Amino acid sequence: MRFLLPLGLFSVIVGFLWVGLSLNPQEVPSPLIDKPAPDFTLPQLHDPQQTFSNKDMLGKVWMLNVWASWCVACRQEHPLLVQMSRAKLFPVVGLNYKDERADALRWLQHDGDPYLLSVIDKNGKVGIDYGVYGVPESFVIDKQGVIRHKVIGPLGPAELQNCVIPLVRELEKATGESQVSEEVKKACA
């Protein structure tokens, strides 16, 4: 009886620490999930005379990938994006975040351009609108222009296979208000 109380207290503390330490402090849950993607109209990287708006993609399921040539983790992610574009999985639009245009173009020329197109977010304003705090970040956006999933950090093959591709396929099939199945929700959680 005497040792029950300390033991109980100890287990409560262990429980809290267990949960607390297993969380990733770098991963800030995005409040933007299931909210309309913030509108932007930006000049295109390859031809700054032309602009692109997120509204141009209404009716399609697509991914907005935030990248920069100075971003080391983007290099890690890049080969997978190139593979994805070869397999023509779904359109990926690049948001070139706070980058020098020449550096960005050189990178795409050198390592391959997986993007349908990239847009220039020179001062990072659109990045702030999308709650970007670390590059790379990717947003899956549905036909209605609603953000359905956010990948923080480099997209990995496992997350692509288990979450992103099934999610995109379901969203593509859906008409009107698209509901996502529990399986996919679980895989993406």
Added chain:
Amino acid sequence: MRLMSLVSVGFVALLLLPAPLLLAKEATPMAEDPVLEEMVDEIADELRCLVCQNQTIADSHADLAVDLKNQVRDMVRSGKSQEEIIDYMVERYGDFVRYRPPVKTSTYLLWAGPFLLLFIGIVVLMQNLKKRRLRTDEQEVALTPEERKHLAQLLKSEEEKNKS
């Protein structure tokens, strides 16, 4: 000789110059409008720098923190209130961006926890004190007749010692 001492006096005088004067070029004040900057700082103090986590964007010089501060400045300039600006940030970055977590169901334990612990501590302390007082009371009452006799004897012998 004279020249030498003059030079050294000059050198010492140079050393004694207030440091801020020498470093005056380092900090570039960007406050064209002190009132505006004050408001920006006040709001920046409420917002967490997401890449440094334990700093506010007012404290941090990380790129993102500077961008967010610029965003705050633009919004203050366009006449937005502190509440509107913080709401704008929370809409994009979540509650985590607030340096002070809001009071809501998921944070009740966080806010109430310390007081709860204090309360439990006080209750345990009170109980222990009460128990201890009871125990000593009991012991006082619980002197056996032999002990009383022994005590009386001791006192007596002390008295006699004092007399002699």
